[in-house]
Amino acid sequence: MNIVVERPGLLTTLQDLGRVGRQHLGVPVNGAMDEVSHRMANWLVGNDDGEATLEMTLTGPALVFGVDAVIAVCGAGMGAKVDGEALPQWRPVRVPAGAKVVFGRAQWGSRAYLAVAAGFDVPAVMESRSTALLGGYGGFRGRALRKGDVIDLRSPDEAHTVRWIGLLSRSHRGLAFPSWSVSRARLPRPQTLQTIRVVPGRHWQAFPVAVRDQLTQGEYRVLPDSDRMGFRLEGQALEARRGNDVLSEGVVMGAVQVPPGGQPIVLMADRQTAGGYPVIAVVASIDLPLMAQLAPGDRLRFELITLEQSYAELAARERKLGMIREALWARLR
């Protein structure tokens, strides 16, 4: 009941919905960068959306399955192949024991999520299976996967497997998947300018109108030293406030910070719990998954929306996700 890592990929870590509820102790949240792709992959294999998935970054791994498994891959398209045959995304797929699943470079988006029915068998640390790379705990041994790692899988209960396998194919051998798939989440198109919607940040009012305009009129590029902690952007410099040093305080995912140089930094899943730069805006929750899928070199612009718009979009997305989940559950009954 395991997976052997033949090639680790650029940065492959186990992530769930994050280590919530301990930020007052300085414990960062971590968790999947693109929450929607992560949740969808879990639902497709019959898991709860809080189960850990493998988050693969820009270039994916090569994994050898030691057991028959039902998997699903959502998020970035990495041209995955199973023993040479294309692995379809956004649907459950049964891979036979001994199969080698090879991911390539991301052609669409930057992060793909692999879920396995019943989940990866790693211990929860502070109630989460998310990897904390800086702290070195959680996920698989507190670190990114390395060549030769053996990750244990939990065994799905018999009834569950029979149902999935029945759903997938009559045959009990080889690669099997249904003809349907769920509609894929929004992914950035390569070479195009992405629009990321933002709502006002905690220091929005403290910035002069001219600087707020600079934020929404300029165009930015994601720099190569962007990672799970934050995306460094290059473009229209935002004139930093006088006395730019604010007292350190709690920050959020998607916070658009303005350091003294004026080139914004967008905080992501591995952000620290507190920060000391003014926060001019925050990426609207609805667009965090899209932001997470941006790759170094991608171009973006920010569009200011109201809180009302942000909540309406979020509720609409959640309704749609709920319908997808119900439809999947119905197929299993």
Added chain:
Amino acid sequence: MTEAASAGPQLLAMGDRALVVEYGRALNAITNARVRACAEYLLAHPLPGMTDVVPAYAALTVYFDPLRVVADHRTLDPMGAMREALLRAIAKAPESPKHKVRTVEIPVCYGGEFGEDLDDVARRCEMTPEEVIKRHAKPLYEVHMLGFVPGFAYLGGLDRSIATARRDSPRKRIPAGSVGIGGEQTGVYPFATPGGWNLIGRTPLVLFRIDADPPVLMEPGDRVRFVPVSREAFDKLRSDAGTTAGRQSPPVPVP
């Protein structure tokens, strides 16, 4: 009490899933105590939909899941509902925290290979290294907030005569346990991280343990004293698994 404090804190939206409760804009003990008291109250009486609370120097950030607030409050305005619920909670929260203040003693082996910048700090402060150690180990520091990395405590109370500006170029890797001075701040690095502070010593203590509850050695409000120890004492404490009472597990692996 200042006018700002008696007028009550200001609530500011931080994006669409957090509110900042600003008790003040400058660091002072009363403001910080109010922040901690409110955080304590909220952690003991969580608001529906609240996911996290981060008490900082002068402000408290309250995080929530907007979809859960919508479901719990039957509203289309989760920020408004959260703001109202929070205002009611703030009115009920005590002015000073109930947290039992502990005094945490942190043994530090100063200078030598553990405190590469001690001599430099002494030169810049125009005193002997021994005097720097004496002044660093004298105050009873107060933990104002946690953050930066898990287990890192922002300490107040550094003797200004040994405040030393950060190094021009940060080090790429500072060993876990390093004790440093950065401007008017001092603290201990719980993990090996990059950093620009001047290193003056190292503690053998492990500041963050994933299987301890709480996982941190110091909590907001605690008092901290640095106790100078010899290299021999450092080595003995390091190898002694029972250094931190009740924290018998192996140290967290450092990446």
